[in-house]
Amino acid sequence: MIPALALPITEPILLFGLVLLLVLIAPLISGRFNLPSIVGLILAGMIFGPHGLGVFTLEAEIRLLGQIGLVYIMFLAGVEIDLQQFFLVRRHSLTFGWLTFLIPLLAGALLAPQVLGIGILPAILLASMFSSHTLIPWPRISALGLTRQRAVVAIVGGTILTDTLALLLLVFLVGAHAGNLTPWFLTRLALSVTVFLVALFGLLPIVNRWFFRHFASDGQVEYLYVLCVVFLSAALAHQAGLEPILGAFFSGLILNRQVPEKSTLMNRIHFIGFALFIPFFLLSVGMVVDVRHFFTGVETLKTTAFMIVVALASKWLAARLAGRIIGWSREEIRVAFGLSVNQAAATLAAVMVGVNTGIFGLEIVAGTIGMIMVTCIVGSLVTERAARSLAAQNVRRSPDRPGQGRILVPLGDRADQLLNLALLLRPSQSRDPLYLLHVIEEGPDLESRVERGERLLEHSVLQATAADIHAMPLTRVTMHVGSGILGTMRDYGIETVVAGLPVDRTPVLYTCSPTVDFLVRNSRTTLLFARVPDGFSKPTRMHWVIPFTLEDHPGFATGVEQMLRLVRQENIPLRVSLPAGDRISLEKRLGGISVQFQAPEPGMRLPLDPAADEWTIFFMVRPSGYGWRPQFERIQKAAVSDFQTPLGLLFLPEPEEAPPIQRNGVSPADYGGVPVSFQLSITDFSDDQLDPAIDHLLAEADLEDEDDQVEDMFLDSCRTAPVILAPGIAFLHAHVDSLAENHVLMGRHPVGFDTFRTLDPVRVVVILLGQQHRSAQEHLTLLAVLARTLSRKEIAARLLGDSGHVQLEEELSQVMYEELSRLAQRRG
The missing domain is CATH 3.40.50 (Rossmann fold)
Structure with a gap:
């Protein structure tokens, strides 16, 4: 037999299903009327709550879901805030926090006795309700990417200050009303708060580091751990005499550095919070509102109107004054007002305490309900419009350019770590996918290696998708891994490559590895190994x-x-x-x-x-x-x-390589005010051994007594750590006391030397001898220009060929002076 459906709904499964249906439908309907989804959820709570159609009641289940959502909002504010910015704008936070606390407090305390005819103690308690606020529009701030905006960071800091002061004031006022405001009460409160803060900020970071070091690979365990930290911190704050929202915010600050903005864990935190917890809270806020209370009498209407006007006006004045002092823009001031005007959590706590202790009458309860309804709707509307305008300004200041954010990740060992790094590097406004590449060298077992690569790509795509990032998997079969990566970079206009440094290498043949060296020498984009x-x-x-x-x-x-x-x-x-x-x-x-x-x-x-x-x-x-x-x-x-x-x-x-420039009056021997000149000479080696060849080359510079010392140093470098500028070209340099001018010495051998133990025999040895007593900047400038010149393929080909000495010396000198002139122009 089908049970009869009675209102209010009490059957748990049906209750939860209908709540989810409201969470789904309310934002869709509000969107059709150009209203923020937050407003739609609050109105849905009013319509279907106990004071509307009576479908739901404010029983334990709904209250629990609402409390969870409120705690989660404050946790998100802490975990998403930019800590670097938070400390930099701490004075802004203090300015805004004190103004948004004191202005409503003074306005309420001074006007309430005159308008409502209540005593000074009820007036101060009522005024403290105006001071506190709840960050109800925070989901829109987060969705628009404004959590790290300077004004938003300051507003969050100011919120914690004003809510803390308002809740502490509530404790003192209630204690004074009951006659319990004794030294023992104050000492016990101070001790409990101190123990709570020491435990939270002293022990929790240690536990966090240990946990994430040992269990960082399991995303489900990570998220459950975060939930445990948040709600246990909120519970401990309550036991210490503070509100749970403060414990949640502090736990978010402590977890901030363990949860990067573009990580899979942050995506899970956002998804569960925005899809379930926070909508539950907004529904519960709407369910509190009873519109009928507004019409129970003239006194109730008067009280409601007074509370709404004072709350809106004082919060606007505080935001406006703080903005003028700090230097916020018009949109930032509007965001400050929109975030700080909303009354909900602390306001409800204060009014219930006031009623239970006999400080407030029922007309204050009705006024509070009206104030919550109006301020939440006004705050959401103002925040929505101001935040959109602010986000549009940010986009205009940093417009995307073609290729921006195109990151390529060649997958191999430690693919998960490289992918996480690429997710952090990706610009937040980028619309490009994350390119994941698996390069397979041709050879035996090709099919099985392709299959393993596809499994690796599938895992990485799922990891990127979990972080809400679109990934494009690519597979390339090629003769050489480096050429496969380079070809992909060119085909897709890649701007940045994030790759791993190899674990093993051949110390002499390569700087790092064949692939790393190949990419460094043959690409121009950003490379992060x-x-x-x-x-x-x-x-x-x-x-x-x-x-x-x-x-x-x-x-x-x-x-x-x-x-x-x-x-x-x-x-x-x-x-x-x-x-x-x-x-x-x-x-x-x-x-x-x-x-x-x-x-x-x-x-x-x-x-x-x-x-x-x-x-x-x-x-x-x-x-x-x-x-x-x-x-x-x-x-x-x-x-x-x-x-x-x-x-x-x-x-x-x-x-991109700039075209050669003509002499245009800028002295080629002048770089940033430092004279840079050199003598360049080219000779052919007649010896097949490196020792006499270098000795012959150094003789061109007339080093006097330093000849043997410099030769020994160069020979040692050739055998242990040679610098190969291009295939077949080795480079050596040193400072020498006895030189009157910088010398660039080049020696060529038709066959080459095997002493360098490189893949290709070294057929050209280039030596830069700098004057010991000249500036380091001069030597580094000449060194950079020489390296850049010899790295050009056409120059290297001429040097390795059989061009005549005189013509080649003149051409190389001309190219180097052009480079020096270009550097001088850039510097100037």
Whole structure:
């Protein structure tokens, strides 16, 4: 027999099903009338709640779902906030927090006795209800990508301040009314709050790091852990005498650095919250409203109108005044008003306490219901329009350009870690998919390797989809992995490649590996080669190592922008090793990010004792790029073989080759005010052994007593760490005391030397001898220009060919002076 349907609904499964139906339909209907979904859910609660059609009652189930949603909103505000920005705008938070607390408090306390004829104690308690607010429109702020906006960050900080003050004021007022405001009461409250804060901020971060280090691979366990932390923190806050929403917000702040914005875990947090928990809370807010209370008498209407007008006017005045003091734009002021005017959680708590203790009458309850209804609707509408305008301004300030966000991830070992890194690097406004590539070299067992690659791609696509990112899987069968990656980059207009650093390498034949060397020499896009050790979960700090003069590189701004995304996404402190003279311009690029500067290691060495949880990023350039120097080759080798902590090698993007320029009055020997001149000579080697060949070449420079010392140093470099600028061309350099001018010496051999133990015999040896007492900038400038010149394919071909000495010396000198002139123009 089918049971009769009676209202209100009490059968659990039917109750839950109908609530879900409202959560689904209400936003769709409100959207047809151009109303925010938040307003639609509140109105649905009013219509179908106990004071409307009576389908639902405010029993334990609905109250539980509503409390969960409220706690979840405050947790989201904490976990999504930009901590770097939060600390930078803490004064803005204090300014806004105090104004949005004091102005409504003073307005209510001064006007309520005059208008409503109530005593000073009820007036102050009523005024505290005006001061507090709930971030009901937060889901729209999050959906529009404004959680890291400076004004939004300050508003969240101000919300915590004003809600804390309002709730503490409530405790004191109730205690004063009951006569319990004793020293023992205050001491007990202070002790319980102190113990709670110490436990939360002292112990929870340690537990978080341990958990995510050991269980980071299981997404389901991660999300359950986050829920446990949030709701247990909220419960502990309540036991300490605070409101649960404060515990939820604090837990969000503590989990902030463990949950990057573009991670799979954050996507799960958003999905469950926005689909279920938060709509439940909004429905429960609507169910509280009883429109009939507004018409029970003139006094009730008067009280309701007074509370609505004071709440709206005082919150608008506070937002307006704070905006003027801080310097917010018109849209930011409107967002501040829209977020701070909503009355719900703390307001309901205050009015119920006031009624239960006899401080308030029923007309205040009716006025509170009306105030909640009006402020929530007004706040949602204002926030929706202002936030859309603010988001549109942000898009106009940073318009997408073709190829922006096109990131390619060649999959192999540690595919999950590389994919997570690529998700963090992806611009938030990018509409391009994430390109996932598996390259298969031709050979035996091709079909089985293709099948394994498809399984790897399927897993990675699912991982990207879980983070709400569209991924495009690609498979390429080729003779060489590097050429397969390079071909994909060209076919799809890739802007950034995120690949892994190899575990094994052949120390002499390659700088890092055949694939890494091939991509570095044959591409111009950004390359990030990353290594993450086993058992590593998340960095607690990032360390940039930026070599001297690299800020002049045309791709430096792009590299900084991309690495800043990592810093902001991970919400971790930044340390930068950079010469003191280059720091001012970098600080401007950092856009307010807090950074600790330090001097680089001598000789561009790797950090001697990097922290195990610190991620070191070396800014590098290709051998053909501005600012290149031979130490880069050594750093790459040492990074692959010796560095055991998290490491990244970032190769800056190179501009397209500029056409040769004519002399135009800019002195080719002038670079940034430093004279750069050189003598270039080319000779043919007659010896088949490297030792006498180098001795013969050094004789061209007349080194006096330093000849043997320099020769021994060069021979040692040739055998241990040769620098190969191009196939068949080796490069050596040194500072020498006895020189009167910089020397560029080039020696050619028809067959080549095997001493270098490279794949191709070295047929050309290039030596740069710089003056010991000239500036480092001059030497590095000449070194970069020489490397860039010899990396040109046509120049290398001429040098390896049989062109005459005199003509080749003149052509090479002309090309190098043109490069110096171009650098001088860029610098000037």
